Amino acid sequence: MRKRHLKLIIILIFSLTQLTFAGSKSSTKELKNELLGRVDEKSQLLVEVSDALWEYAEIALLEYKSSKLLVGVLEKEGFDVEREVAGMPTAFVASYGSGKPIIGILAEYDALPGLSQDNTAFKKARIEGGAGHGCGHNLFGAGSLGAALALKEVIEAHKIPGTIKLYGCPAEEDIGGKLYMARDGLFDDLDACIAWHPSYETSVDVRGSQAIDDLEIEFSGKTSHAAFDPWKGASALDAVEMTTFGINLLREHVKPTVRIHYVITQGGKVPNIVPEHAKLWLWARDSTRQGVKDVVKRVEEIVKGAAIATGTSSKINYKGSYHEMLVNLTGSKVMQKNLEMIGSTTYMDEEVAFAKRIQKETNIEQKGMICEINELEDHTKDPEGGSTDVAEVSWVTPTLHLSTSCAPYGIPWHSWAVVSSSKHSLGYKGMFLAAKVMATTALDLFLNKEVLIKMKKEFKDKLKGYTYKSGIPPGQKPPLRVKNNP
Ligand SMILES: [Zn+2]
Known part of the structure; x- marks a missing residue:
């Protein structure tokens, strides 16, 4: 009798799980709409976090206040946070959920030295000689946070099995924090990973990096x-x-x-x-x-x-x-669909005027903002100039990458003009779009096992038997900086 009861209970639990999961699966569209709404609800929080990171403007491996802020929000929302990972005091991994699949989202938050700038349409240092977010990593950190928080709420509400891991990745601009995180195996258990970066165009990135x-x-x-x-x-x-x-x-x-x-x-x-x-x-x-x-x-x-x-x-x-970025076309197509479903950003006249003034100040053609979504490019082209430590992750797990328009078209990157745009609605709009595309894409990966299987097959084929080997010698420690003495 006991055994029969136990068997019945197991069957009942299994059936309920399947029903819930099947229910979620049959309403992916509704779940995505819910996700988009949840990102919208968080817009104020995301702007506050982004602005705080912008004001802290902490350079590589000194992102103490920035990482503390992000960790604080994540813990408040129920994430388990592992701090000081891979030997870096400002690196962390925040997890929510349980079991497979495990989907990673990358966040960055380091600023660049010497680029201090106010959020004006002309060059004006906020703190003479200080640092500034000339690569828009304040938006990067807050946008990824937004995706993780919205996803957490949806997987919690609908009992969707799986785990979200938000990676707090310091020092992208200097030593490449992800090099150490990848070497130490922090991405090894992921089924896939998603990242984004502010840009002056909107596209799912399939051209890779150097x-x-x-x-x-x-x-x-x-x-x-x-x-x-x-x-x-x-x-x-x-x-x-x-x-x-x-x-x-x-x-x-x-x-x-x-x-x-x-x-x-x-x-x-x-x-x-x-x-x-x-x-x-x-x-x-x-x-x-x-x-x-x-x-x-x-x-x-x-x-x-x-x-x-x-x-x-x-x-x-x-x-x-x-490494160069290992592009995953299968997953990129899923991301592209979500990007097109959400649609391009629109701008008000004053936003366009702000963008054009920056372009005038930087001697760039005054095209304003480019809001169209680029088609998936021919991925066989050589990458544009530039490298990213996100590429390290792409050799460990299938990795998808998105760029959204956060700044006036054509302005020089790593410049005062990017700092200005990164504390402005131009930047916020790109950040919201990124959070939505990442969250909906992660949801697809949670619900659609077929996609993950195909992504993994493409990943394995492209590796051609290669096993990721970090360029950082074993045992080498990150070159930490002394606080307040960069
Ligand atoms: Zn960057």
């Missing part, structure tokens, strides 16, 4: 008096100069997709001392990791040659290494 290696090249020589006994010296600066000369000759013999850029971070103290130490900070990029490896091999030879020619010694510190 792979990059980040190197610090160091030469050591011998000091001497530059006039009295220069023949006794060996100049580390000469070695740096020979290296840059060699690199600039190399440019003629690399593929058009390659980008090499550098700064000299140490070149000696005064002219009358032959420099004993000199340093070059160099980034090499290409559309694939292999392409970057080939370029870096040539750079290593140039460095060796420069050291021999100048009688100095050389050392290369490999600071970081990003």
Whole structure:
């Protein structure tokens, strides 16, 4: 009897679960409408969070107030938060729900040094020499938060099985916080991941991003008096100069997709001392990791040659290494459908006027805002210039990426103009759209197992047997900054 009762209870529970889940599945459209409404309800909160992040304007690995704010909201809403992950005090993972699928959403919130700016349509520093959100990461952080909160409410209300994980990812602009998070396996249990970024266009991103290696090249020589006994010296600066000369000759013999850029971070103290130490900070990029490896091999030879020619010694510190983005077309099509379902943003006359004034101030054609949704591009094209640490995640789990229009068309990125737009309704509108597209896409992944299976198949096929290997050596710790002393 006992056994029969138990069996009946199990069957009943199973049937109820299936009914609830089937009920949710049969009303995906209603659930999506509910999600959109829930994002709208949170618009005030999202603007407040975004503005607070904008005002904190904390640079890489100093995002203490920013991460605290986001964690506070998430905990209040019932998320379990794991703090200080991957050795970074400002990184966190917030989870809600249980079981599979596990869908990740990425949030960023670091600002850029020296870009302090008020939310005016002309250049005006808020704090002279201070930092500013010249990449719109305040919108990024708040928009991703909005998607996670709305999703949480819907999966809770409708008992949809699965887990949401919001990743608080610091230092995108500097060391690439996700490199450490990926190396430490924080994305390993995900079934898929979703991210976005502010832009001046709206599209589901299928063109990918460039792979990059980040190197610090160091030469050591011998000091001497530059006039009295220069023949006794060996100049580390000469070695740096020979290296840059060699690199600039190399440019003629690399593929058009390659980008090499550098700064000299140490070149000696005064002219009358032959420099004993000199340093070059160099980034090499290409559309694939292999392409970057080939370029870096040539750079290593140039460095060796420069050291021999100048009688100095050389050392290369490999600071970081990003993959190119592994695009998932299957999931991107799902995201595109949601983007088109939600529709493009409209702007009021004063918003367009604000956008045009910024374009005038930055010598850009005064097109205002571009609100059309781009079609899914031909993903076989080479990526545009630029790299992102989101790409690391894309080699661990199928990753989808969205850009929404948050700033006037064509303005220079990483500039005062982006800071201005990021505390303005131009930015907020793009943030709301991103939150809605991410939330509805995540919902599709929660409800439609077929899509996830297809996404995973595409992911596996594209990996071609490769297992993700981080460019960060095991055991290397993130180069933390001392608070208030960047
Ligand atoms: Zn950015």
